[in-house]
Amino acid sequence: MRKNLYINGHWEEGENYSELKSPYSREVIAEIAQASTVQVNKAVDSAQEAFSKMKRLSSFERSTILDQLVNLLTANKDKAAEIISLESAKPLKFSIAEVDRTIETYKFAAEEAKRISGEVLPIDAAKNGVNKIGFTIHEPIGVIAAITPFNFPMNLVAHKVGPAIAAGNTIVLKPASQTPLSAIFLAELLAQTDLPKGAFNLVTGSGRVVGDALVEHEKVKMVTFTGSPEVGKNIKTKAGLKRVSLELGSNAGLIIDKEVDIDSIIDKCVNAAFSNQGQVCISLQRIYVHEQIIEEFTRKFKERTDQLVLGDPLDINTDISALISEGDLSRAKTWIDEAITEGAVLTTGGVIENQVLRPTILSNVGNTSKVSCQEAFAPVVTVNKISSVDEAIQQINDSIFGLQAGIFTNNIANASQAIKHLEVGGVIINDVPTFRVDHMPYGGVKESGNCREGIKYAIEEMTELKLVVWNHN
Template sequence: MTHLTKHLWINGQWTETQTYYELHAPYDRQLIANIAKADASHVQVAIDGAHRAASVMRARPAYERAAILAKVALLLQARREEMARLCAMEAGKPIRAARAEIDRTITTYQFAAEEAKRIYGETIPMDAAPGGSNRLGMTWREPLGIVVAITPFNFPFNLVAHKLGPAFAAGNTVVLKPANQTPLSALAIAELFDEAGLPAGALHVLTGSGRELSDELLRDERVRKVTFTGSPEVGKAIKSKAGLRKVTLELGSNSALIIEPDTNIPNIIERCVDGAFAYAGQVCISLQRIYVHEHVYDEFCERFIAQTAQLRVGDPLEEETDISTMIHTHEVDRIEEWVQEAIAQGARIGCGGQRDGSAWEPTVLLDVTPEMSVSCKETFAPVVSIVKYRELDDAIALTNDSAYGLNIGIYTSNIDRAFYAARALEAGAVIINDIPTFRLDHMPYGGVKDSGYGREGVKYAVEEMTELKFVSIRLNT
């Protein structure tokens, strides 16, 4: 295979660097490309360029910003299979899941194009207060300027879209730092935006070490917002350095699902297995903890384990593959340690529990207790725990006994119990009669506790990427 050499994307052109790193496919370690490593000087050039382009973007009318985003969606649709294979290769994502990600990414940019035309203000009834008579009041939203976006490996197209789409819809410029393992997708999107007519300097893509670049990206006060998806530890560090600047943080989770005794178990098994093991569990809202009522526990476990055993582990580029490699071998080492620790503490393996080359077998754990790492931490791996409960309040307490609170699911046909749980559960979203892995790209998305700060979902991200301005006019009388 002939590998590529990819440079930085700065000020609308490719920029070479002194050093490059080798990018290998997670599945077979084949060399894919040599990727440029940015340094502090490149960060400064990118921010300077983004600052100059900010006035250009601010002046662009909404319909032009919308047209650019809509064209990117069309260009991405035309190259769907090419981009899906790129995603499968560099991220190790099974090709069917990669195609689904490209489809979601197209939808996200379409939503962003629509939201560019829907950035509304409101009128304020000034005469509602003494002294407000003969005055008009109104609000509107203005772009912030420079947005720094830092994205992870697990959804290299769609999570980038959730940063770029709202930012450009709002009239901002972006300096993007993609994950080390998935730079090619970000660079491919930069080319599409260039083809779609995005002004030079409105988007910069800096590849290389996030650890080496993050301080430089935050040091310049012209950066008005940081939007980050990644680990809680890095997110907290970013927030501490951001000061009064806006921050959106999408962090970790150990998402839970509660299954009440009135649930039709056969109808939900395939959905639950998909939520637990899609993309090897490397999803922020992957189903990690399942709390099943004692009356249906045995049936659920039997059916869930049987369905899990049918999953095929293999090459991400093969159509039949359900689960492929994890992103790095050290992640396989970590989850092996956590599973062995759980077994030593009394957990049982329902199925799986072994390495499979560079992958980890889809694994079901039983008799798990809350203090085990596979329960209280984010596994980010194809490992799920099934735990029996007696009363709904017990399941709610177990679910809430977590440092995280992103998405939580509950299956029940009792509407009163569904809304009782929805009010009691500590999470950014409660998904009734579906798995917590459910997400559409226009819904508000974000967590509480260590799961994050702020909200994504295109409309909500646009709001967080703008500044609200109030204007009052005193009328002549």
């Protein structure tokens, strides 16, 4: 089954095609068009030409287009979820949840399209501002290149496409090479809305060809990227003076203070660590447990983890399936073995069964072990003992990343310490750091990125602020 490019409102064949295989079955599920540089340029030109139409649309019209998309997605929820599971090996129960979130994300975008506004400025507060009034307006920035990852192939696309349309921009989307089917399905749905022809374009292919061509194109005004820090840094280097929005890596930490009810948090911790095989930007990777309760926590955490069901992602009962590639499977296993060699204790997991890595818990892990200091992006979590919340905060901060962190505590002073001293973009009190709803400002510090997603906040980054000063003299 061949899948083509979507340029200027039409499906266009690629010069070459690449086989797309299921990460779980390893069977070929589609042939994906590989865009040439010429075709990428054509997509950008189409977006540039459509920009004049997009920026003339009223906020009501932009909101209506997004509402149309919401209705189409809602009517095709089951199909959308199956596509996600087929191409990414995300267990179906989590794919269904992703589609629900995607619908909600586009709903937020439809609502925020009607709320884009500026402010009135007291120009006469300055000595030479007498009889003058000032105000600001937000204008669409132009052509946006969106480069998205495999792990949430619908919802993380929505976090770029939704605010771009809401703000009146045009888009050229390059999805991850392993998960283009979700983006192609989106194009099929958008084609049924009132979105102007050329306002959304889809180009599939390699990062070296498609990604670089988009990043370096002079007509692209903004690049929005979610992925690895290495690729993000490369994009920022090549983008020149373009606006660049980067949502990058993490090794999210959780503090569990003494006197916390372990039974009430175990399910949250297991889900946070192993949902989507740990392939989540804010997957729970490091847990720091107070020494008074670490034995009880580790025992119950292991018991619940060992109950997870491994298998086919299209089976609704499956909890854990295959990692996105054989290379990631091999890397994760190597990191686990290295940590054990360096002194870590294997509590459970650490083995591969039918090409699926069993959920792995490691204890007594050093800060320099890869499973701790780098982004595992696999079903691997570390559990270490701490004697105080302050010690745990220092451990979490000893990282190149700073996306989100969490703390379970009954002590308001310790919660306040976490808020004040954790070097992250988001602090989650009495919940796991994997918590996210799609309208909150989401993003990090250090090598976790330089932006905030969440529709309202993304729209601010996708618009230009224009000042108007009116002289009444």
